[in-house]
Amino acid sequence: MRVEQLGEGEPEVAVVGGIHGDEPCGVRAVEAVLDARPAVERPVKLVVANEAAAAAGQRYLDVDLNRSFPGDPDGEGHEHRLAYDLLAELRGCTTLSMHSTQSYAGPFAIFEGVGPLARAACPHLTLDAVVDASAFTEGRLIAHHPETVEVECGRQGSPGAARNALRLVGEFLAAAGARPADGGWLDANRALAGDSSTGGSDARGPSDGTASTEDFEPPTSTECATTPSERPPAAKPPAAKPPAAEPPEGRGARPSDPNPTGTRSGGTPETGESTPTAAAGGGSAARGSSEEGVPVYRLVHAIPKPAATTYEVFVENFTRVATGEAFAAVDGEPLRAEEPFYPVLLSPYGYETVFGYAAEGAGRLDGR
Numbered sequence: 001m002r003v004e005q006l007g008e009g010e011p012e013v014a015v016v017g018g019i020h021g022d023e024p025c026g027v028r029a030v031e032a033v034l035d036a037r038p039a040v041e042r043p044v045k046l047v048v049a050n051e052a053a054a055a056a057g058q059r060y061l062d063v064d065l066n067r068s069f070p071g072d073p074d075g076e077g078h079e080h081r082l083a084y085d086l087l088a089e090l091r092g093c094t095t096l097s098m099h100s101t102q103s104y105a106g107p108f109a110i111f112e113g114v115g116p117l118a119r120a121a122c123p124h125l126t127l128d129a130v131v132d133a134s135a136f137t138e139g140r141l142i143a144h145h146p147e148t149v150e151v152e153c154g155r156q157g158s159p160g161a162a163r164n165a166l167r168l169v170g171e172f173l174a175a176a177g178a179r180p181a182d183g184g185w186l187d188a189n190r191a192l193a194g195d196s197s198t199g200g201s202d203a204r205g206p207s208d209g210t211a212s213t214e215d216f217e218p219p220t221s222t223e224c225a226t227t228p229s230e231r232p233p234a235a236k237p238p239a240a241k242p243p244a245a246e247p248p249e250g251r252g253a254r255p256s257d258p259n260p261t262g263t264r265s266g267g268t269p270e271t272g273e274s275t276p277t278a279a280a281g282g283g284s285a286a287r288g289s290s291e292e293g294v295p296v297y298r299l300v301h302a303i304p305k306p307a308a309t310t311y312e313v314f315v316e317n318f319t320r321v322a323t324g325e326a327f328a329a330v331d332g333e334p335l336r337a338e339e340p341f342y343p344v345l346l347s348p349y350g351y352e353t354v355f356g357y358a359a360e361g362a363g364r365l366d367g368r
Contacts, residue, residue, distance in 0.1 A: 001047065001048065001049055001050070001051060001082060001085060001086060001089070002047065002048040002051055003045065003046070003047050003089055004034055004045075004046045004047075005043060005044065005045055005046065006033070006037065006038070006040045006043065006044045006046065007040040007041075007042060007043035007044060007178075008043060009042075009043045010043065010092075011042075011043040011044055011045040011093055012042065012043075012092060012093055012094065013042055013043070013044050013045070013093055013094055013095075013173065013176045013178050014044070014045040014046070014047060014089075014090050014093035014094070014095040014096070015029075015030060015033070015044065015045070015046050015047070015095070015096045015098075015169055015172070015173075016030075016047045016048075016049055016086075016090070016095060016096065016097045016098065017029055017030040017047070017048055017049070017097075017098045017165070018030075018047075018048040018049045018050050018051065018053075018054050019049045019050060019065050019066050019097060019099065019141065020050065020053070020059050020060065020064075020065065020066065020099065021050050021052070021053025021054040021055075021056060021057065021058050021059055021060060021061075022053075022057065022058060022059045022156065022157075023059075023098075023099055023100040023156055023157075023161075024054070024100075024157060024162065025098060025099075025100045025153045025154065025156075025158075025161035025162045025164070025165040026097075026098030026099065026100075026153070026165050027048050027054055028162045028165065028166075028192060029098060029153075029162065029165035029166040029168075029169050030046050030047070030048055030169075031048075032166055032186060032188075032191040032192055033046060033166075033169060033186070034046060035191070036186050036191060038179065038185075038186065039179075040173070040178050040179055041177060041178055041179060041180070042176070042177055042178040043178075044173060044178050045089070045090075045093055047086070047089060047090075049065065049082065049086055050065050050079070050082060052078065053065075060078075060079050061077075061078045061079065062076075062077035062078045062079055062080070063077045063079045063080065064079065064139075065079040065082060065083055065086075066139070066140050066141060067138070067139035067140065068080050068082075068083040068139055069083045069086075069087060069139055069140060069141055069143065069144040069145075070083065070084065070087055070144045071083025071084030071085070071086070071087060072084055073085075086141075087141075087144060087145060090145050090147075090148075093147065094117070094147045094148075094149075094176055095145060095147060095148045095149065096148075096149050096151065096168065096169065096172040097141055097142075097148050097149070097150045097151070098151055098153055098165045098168070098169075099150065099151065099152050099153065100152060100153050100154055100155060100156040100157070100158070100161045100165075101152045101154075101155065101156060101345060101347075101350065102155065102156050102347045102349065102350040103317055103345045103346055103347035103350050103356060104128075104152065104154075104155070104317045104318075104345070105154050105155050105158070105160060106128040106154065106164075107125075107126060107127050107128060107151055107152065107153050107154060107164045107168060108127055108128050108129040108130065108131060108151070108152050108318075109121075109122055109125065109127050109129075109130045109131065109149055109150065109151050109152075110130075110131045110133050110142065110150045110151070110152065111130065111131070111132060111133070111142060111149075111150070112132075112133060112134050112137045112140075112142045112143050112146065113132055113134050114130065114132050114296055114362065114365070115146070117146070117147060117148075117149065118130060118149075118365065119365055120175075121149050121172065121175050121176075122149075122294050122365045123293065123294065123365055123366060124171060124172075124174065124175035124181075125149075125151070125168055125171045125172065125175070126164075126167060126168065126171060127151075127294050128255055128294075128318065129255050129294065129295050129296070129297060129318050130294050130295070130296045130297070130365055131296075131297050131298075131299065131344055131359070132296060132297070132298040132299065132362055133299050134298070134299075135299055135300075136299055136302075136357070149172065151165075151168055153165040153168060159192075162188075162192055163188040163189075163192065166186060166188045166191060166192065167185070167188065170185035170186065255295050255297075255317075255318030255319060255342075292364060292366065293364035293365050293366025294364060294365045294366075295318070295361070295363075295364055296361070296362040296363050296364060296365060297318065297342050297344055297359040297360070297361060297362060298359055298360050298361075298362040299344060299357045299358075299359050300341070300357070300358050300359055300360055301357070301358050302354040302356070302357055302358075303328075303335075303343075303346070303354055303355045303356055303357065303358055304353065304354050304355075305330070305351065305352075305353055305354050305355045306330055308330045308331045309331055310329075310330075310331055310332070311328065311329070311330060311348040311349060311355070312328060312329040312348055313327065313328045313343075313346055313347060313348050313355065314326055314327055314328060314329070314334075315327045315328075315343055315346065316343075317343050317344055317345065317346050317356075318342055318343070318344065319342070319343070320340060320341075320342055321337045321340060321341055321342070321343060322337065322340055323337055323338065323339055323340055324336055324337065325337050327343060327346070328346070328348075328355050341358035341359065341360065342358070342359040342360065342361065343356055343357070343358065343359070344356060344357045344358075344359045345357055
């Protein structure tokens with residue numbers, strides 16, 4: 001584990017990349033900040049977590065680091081010991097942890113529950129969505145270090161993910177008071193110039209040629225509301241809305257409204273739940289955020305993927321799937337939704353045993 005610092009004093013803010021060795025975007029962002037050494041108003045700790053796995057081009061060496069918290073200083077596996085050491089390094093720090101995915105090109109944040117940190121930080125970050133993954137966080141950093149903002153920066157190994165990661169670091173540090181909110185930040189094209197993750201050898205999939213494991217390992221037993229039917233043509237993606245100022249890489253159409261009338265979502269007549277609002281004071285919502293705020297989705301269950309030769313996904317993540325709509329296919333046999341849901345982390349080959357997750361709308365974070 002590599003640990004560096006900007007500024008003098010005891011850091012209360014940290015930025016982490018490289019929890020998974022095959023996700024270079026966070027490592028590149030940390031390295032770019034260390035190379036530039038920007039002035040900070042509060043000390044900042046910068047961490048490349050699983051250096052050994054990153055050097056090997058593998059997700060992990062022994063076990064998945066993000067399934068190993070709180071760790072064990074005497075554990076047999078490299079990642080068991082590393083999880084313990086990383087938690088010790090982050091103690092007392094509000095933390096940004098950067099990841100990437102095979103299922104979605106835009107940035108989104110993941111929390112164990114939408115609490116004060118999510119409400120305070122997310123309106124100041126350029127995000128497409130916020131995901132409440134409370135039911136799927138066993139062994140994860142966000143379960144054992146709740147002062148963590150976990151972000152998926154874009155597609156694994158893509159140039160856009162590295163640029164999004166660097167942008168999010170700047171926004172997070174501004175929201176944490178570690179740099180001026182209205183000050184300039186590192187130019188991604190210049191800071192990442194020559195970086196292999198922006199198109200070179202690191203712009204790859206898993207090192208062994210097999211499907212990598214996404215950031216949420218599903219439970220061994222899951223329930224899926226789907227039925228085989230006649231195969232339809234692949235659904236066309238929704239038309240993109242006009243881009244906001246300086247949109248993040250990979251961002252197309254905004255996620256659909258998580259609170260349409262009659263769906264199971266926060267803030268609707270059906271549930272009576274209140275829509276969460278941010279408690280952050282000062283500043284404005286992040287560039288690219290809609291006036292309505294950042295949509296929140298709550299993971300409900302994993303969508304199993306039976307053993308087969310080929311898999312397809314027909315729908316866009318964070319876009320509502322209607323009852324009866326075909327959202328995926330297994331060896332050409334479609335799966336249709338038995339009830340409406342929002343797909344999250346849904347991809348043909350991101351997981352070995354599930355397509356991804358079904359979520360429900362849970363309101364918005366609007367910074368007011």
